[in-house]
Amino acid sequence: MSVTLDEIIARFGGKLIGEGTIEVDGLAPIDSATMSQLSFLSNPLYFAQIPNSRAGAIIISHADFDKIVGHDNRSWIIASNPYAYFARVAQMFSEILQPIFLPKIHPSAVIDASAVIPTTVSIGPNTVIEANVRLGQRVRILGNVFIGQGSNIDDDVLLYPNCTLYHSTVIGARCIIHAGAVIGSDGFGFAPDFTVTGKEWIKIPQVGRALIGDDVEIGASTSIDRGTMADTVIEKGCKIDNQVQIGHNVRIGAYTVIAGCTGIAGSSTIGRYCMIGGAVGVAGHITIGDRVIVTGKSSVSKSISGPGIFTSMFPAMPNADWNKNAAIMRNLHKMRDRLRRLEATVKKLQDK
Amino acid sequence: MSVTLDEIIARFGGKLIGEGTIEVDGLAPIDSATMSQLSFLSNPLYFAQIPNSRAGAIIISHADFDKIVGHDNRSWIIASNPYAYFARVAQMFSEILQPIFLPKIHPSAVIDASAVIPTTVSIGPNTVIEANVRLGQRVRILGNVFIGQGSNIDDDVLLYPNCTLYHSTVIGARCIIHAGAVIGSDGFGFAPDFTVTGKEWIKIPQVGRALIGDDVEIGASTSIDRGTMADTVIEKGCKIDNQVQIGHNVRIGAYTVIAGCTGIAGSSTIGRYCMIGGAVGVAGHITIGDRVIVTGKSSVSKSISGPGIFTSMFPAMPNADWNKNAAIMRNLHKMRDRLRRLEATVKKLQDK
Amino acid sequence: MSVTLDEIIARFGGKLIGEGTIEVDGLAPIDSATMSQLSFLSNPLYFAQIPNSRAGAIIISHADFDKIVGHDNRSWIIASNPYAYFARVAQMFSEILQPIFLPKIHPSAVIDASAVIPTTVSIGPNTVIEANVRLGQRVRILGNVFIGQGSNIDDDVLLYPNCTLYHSTVIGARCIIHAGAVIGSDGFGFAPDFTVTGKEWIKIPQVGRALIGDDVEIGASTSIDRGTMADTVIEKGCKIDNQVQIGHNVRIGAYTVIAGCTGIAGSSTIGRYCMIGGAVGVAGHITIGDRVIVTGKSSVSKSISGPGIFTSMFPAMPNADWNKNAAIMRNLHKMRDRLRRLEATVKKLQDK
Structure with a gap:
């Protein structure tokens, strides 16, 4: 499958310099792209690779295009945000490459009679859907998924294999939840009472829910606990990587991204548009404001009000x-x- | 469903001040409780919120009750440990809210004929129970669980979806194991032998078991390896949060709690009543004594004999x-x- | 089941000192071995325990054997690498103890008609095998495993329960993948574009693959992302512990070992024969050369060229x-x- 640059421009905008009838059949980095591929420059580190690139065409910003001395006769797409432009074109190509989900329910799926299941959904083998679950339109569920009773899954959600949603979980539209993720598990709450032998830690029932907003992506083996009395809330547009742990009653503001292996302890609030690096630890009961960046491996143990970059990581040295x-x-x-x-x-x- | 304060006192003890016939239908924090809800004061931070709280009744210690100037005409339950009291009342309320487990075995469960399965158990869809497994009374298993051959699950255990018990695993009474947890996986043991090409790391068979004591709770996506020759042991009453990794031949003493994302390397021993914070790293082959507290994100690389609080975390600063x-x-x-x-x-x- | 020392020597080499007709029925550490067990000395810490050991025979290096003053009348196996020798004998014993995998396909497995399934494989209950999957000879799959379309699993691979392979994943011969592991999940790639409300983070399709070489072991709940455009590659002989996170487009060189809870961010390259400790963080887009050792809990944020030991961990102190x-x-x-x-x-x- 290939498309012309004219077709790409017609769909995604931008300005063409060169031949619009050139066909491209995929995307690739500048240094490995072939003549039939489209490439992009978003990181200035790769600017110097352009002259030697075999890419048939390159997506580039106006400023970077102007910096090139002696333009070769390849074609260019001038875009204000080349990386986002690349992402959109890549999505177009991947629609063909991705596994297809036809609306169908595998006979091995175990679905309670009370569940609301539109005809447009796709449900894979060995999926368990408990009582009073409600699926939206075009929900796609791969195999071996478990959805606990009373959960509500909005339109166009994609659930990968072996993920688990506990009862009463709410998943917003267009969310993607990767394999092995667990949403709505009990928070870690115990009241110490060492006066009663054999009941040293009394479990505090976790009766809140986990509420996931629209357009959230949750990585493989990530766990998000339900709230104790109130709810745990992940607001719309958050992107959460693999192996992240989010404790009970946490609230993550809209469009915040959290990289892999990070842990957020219970009852903390993180603002909107934050960027939390990998393997960061955030203590419980603190507040982080909007647009805060925490670099990888750092520890946040006190509240941070304003925007800014925060760090507490030492790089490794010779032992x-x-x-x-x-x-x-x-x-x-x-x-x-x-x-x-x-x-x-x-x-x-x-x-x- | 609602209960009177008199009924609560009759069941859990404590001293009533005010109207015993007042009915409450749930629990809530001091600042959000309504007139029909019961609240509690366990953290002195919230003491100042009491006058403005709409809570119908408040569980409080004698000392804190005496500190209140000008008691309003709400009702009070005086308890020696308000947090534990709250936890017990919350458990009573949650028994109604929690999903019900009727004793039944879903027809899609695959259960070996040699397994011992009492009539009081509940086994969810797509569960796999291998040969010679023994389930205790009232064991409750949600969907897509795997129990390897020869495992022994004691009375009243609750297994959440998609968790895996390897062969020969032993789970004590009343344990709760959350979704995606893995118990009894192979420890990380390899003998280097770079003299034989293609066999550089020789796998050391992991033939010990993972033994989990009574009343242990194990969080989502936590992994506990089996022992190499001897067993990995988690003693009774331990509470282990999500995403924790416990290596082979580790022993965790009774009533120790471990917060999320912590890793305990192989052959280490942790004492009783310890509190290990989140994202802590404990090196292999070391010993930590009883009642040791390790604060979050710290690293323990040498043995710690006595009780005390131990730390090695720097809080994040402006970059x-x-x-x-x-x-x-x-x-x-x-x-x-x-x-x-x-x-x-x-x-x-x-x-x- | 027991074997004579002569039989062990005949199979694994080494030099016998003492009685070759002595039978042993298992392996145990020096301090707990019984007279019918074989032990080994690989760690000099345990040298002093030898005189009091009840072990029927001990595997020992020539140098250590010579250090013993007044040899008792037990038997000895002199080996150049006692730990590797022990591992090989342990493998022999464990073949009897391990669960048996007869070639059979459980009727509850859901296998697409286009999948290539040799008669020598063993497929457990509720396994899902999608279209165009190819299994090698003697592949063993326990229950509740999901293998996405077009994946290729080479000979003698062992897949534990509840693990997930996304579409197009390639697994080399003799790999062992533990429960809850996820291979081939989407990398964490989003292009920011805050000009279009509701599309703040544009997902970059992850159309590369995850390629796992021969003889790799992957621990419980470990996640390895697929590549964005190129592939994520784990070369042959790597051993990866539990709860490890490996980002998209990472390459791990042959025979490198990575301990639990470590995270490797996207597009980084790690050399051959490296030893990465537990809970290490490796930043994205960096290169670590061959034979580099990174000690536990350290952070690698810049490239490391040569061999050597690298550290950035502070041990915990009294608070x-x-x-x-x-x-x-x-x-x-x-x-x-x-x-x-x-x-x-x-x-x-x-x-x-």
Whole structure:
């Protein structure tokens, strides 16, 4: 399957420079694209690769296009946001490559008679749909998925295999939930009572829900707990990577993205348009404002009000060097005390 | 469904102040409770919210009750441990809200003829129960669960969907295992032998078991490896959050709690009544004594004998400030050397 | 089942000292082995336990054997690599203990008619095998596994329950994939475009594949994303522990081992024979050379060319001590500035 640059421009806009009748059959990075492929420049690091690229055409910003000295005779698509433009064209190509979901219900699926199932949905083998579940139009469910009773799945949701939605979970339209993800599991709440032997930790029932807004993507093996009394809420447009853990009663603001292996402890609130790096830890009961960036591997233990970039990660060093510094670090207060004493001594010497 | 305060007192104890005939139909935090709800004060932070709370009644300690100036005419339940009291009342209410498990075996479950299955159990769709598995009374299994051969599940265990128990796993009474958890997977053990090409890492068979004591709760997507030769043991009453990884031959002492995303490497022993925070890393082959608290995101690389609180986490700072400090940290030994030289110089000046 | 030392020597080599007709029925550590068991010394820490060990025979290196003063009359197997020797003997014993996989296909498995399924495979209950999947000889699949369309599983692969392979995944010969693992999930790729409301993050289709080489083991709940345009590649002989996250377009070189809870961000390349500790974070778009060791809990944010050991982990300290140092750390640049001023002052005093 191939399309002409004219067809791409007609669908996604942008300005063509060169031949509109050129056909492309896919997308590829600048350094590996072939003559029949379309490429894109979004990262200035790759600017220097353009002259040697074999790409049939390149999506580029106006500013970058103007920087090129001596344009070769390939074709160009000038776009204000080349990366987003690339993403849209890639979506077009992938519609052909992706597995097809015809509306059908596999006979091995176990669906409670009370569930509301439109005729447009696709339900894979061994899926379990409990009582009073409501599926929207064109919901696509692969195999071995479990949807607990009373859950509500909005239109065009895509559920990958072996994911689990506990009872009363709400999933917004167009969400994508990857394999092994768990939504609506019990939060980690126990009241200590060491006066009663055998009941040292009393389980606090988790009767809130997990509410996932529209256009949220949730990665493989990510877990999102239900709320204790109120709900856990992931607002619309959030993108959450693999292996992320989100505790009970957390609220994540719209369009926030969270990279893999990050953990957000219970009852914390994260603002809108935040970018939380990978393997970050956010303590419980704190608030992070809008447009906060937390870089990978950092720890947030106190509330952060405003926008800004926050960090607490040390990069790895050769082990021997690290250990030398770490040993000093263990006694940093002694070093400060020595400095203080020295300052006092020098003061006296000066005063002499 | 609602109950009177008198009924609650009759069941859970405590002392009533006010109207015993008042009916409550649920629990809620102090700031959001309505007149028909019961609230509780366990965190002194919320003490100031009491006068404005609309809660019909509040569970409170004697000491906190005495601190209130000018008691309004709401009702009170005086309890020695208001949080545990709240948890018990919440459990009573949640028994009505929780999905019901009638004893029945879904016809799609695949159960080996040799398995021992009492008539009181509930087994959901697409569950696989292999040979020689033994289920206790009132075990409840949701859909798509896998129980490997020879496993022994004690009374009143609750297994959520898509969890996996490898062969020979032992689960104590009243355990709760959440969705996607994996118990009894192979430990990470390989003998290096780079003399034989193609067999560089020789797998060490993992023939021990994973033994889970009574009243343990295991979170979503948590994995607990089986032992290599001896067993991996989680003692009674432990509570383990989501996304926790516990390596082979680890022993966790009774009533220890472990928050999400923490990893415990192989052959380490953790004592009783410990509290391990989220995203903590515990190295292999070490021992942590009883009643040790490790705060979130810390790393434990050496044994810790006694009780106490242990930490190695830096909180995130504005990125520019952090980088300035981190650059100095990289050369902390140079700073110490400068201090030493300065001390020597000042000494000479003094001696002049 | 028991075997004589002569039989073991005949199969695995090594030199016997003592009685070859002694029978052993299993393996155990030096301190717990019984007279009918074979033990091994690979860690010098346990050398001192030898005189008191009840083990019927011990696998030991020539050098360690020579260190023993006054050999007792037990038997010994002298091996150049006692740990690897132990692993091989353990594999022999475990073949008897492991669950047996007879070639058979459970009737509840849902297998597309276009899939290629040799007669030697074993497929457990509720497994889903989509169109155009190709299984090799003697592939063993436990229950509730999902294999997406067009995937290719080579000979002797073992898939544990509830694992998920997305479409077009390639698994090399003799791989072992543990429960709950997810291979080939979408990478975390979104193009920001905040000019179009409701489409703030445009999903970049992930049309590459996940390619897993021969003899790779992948732990429970580990996730490996497919590539965006090119493929994610795990080369032969890698061993990956539980709860590891590997992003799109990552390449891991042959024989590298990665311990639990580690995350590797997208487009990074890790060399051959590396050892990556537990809970390590590797940033995206960097390169780590061959034979690099990264110790547990460290963060790698820049490329590392050569072999060596790299670290950035602080061990936990008593909380009060840590906080004192951490407070100084927050203002380390001020301490450096004080040192500078003091150096200048002392210089002036010297010059007087």
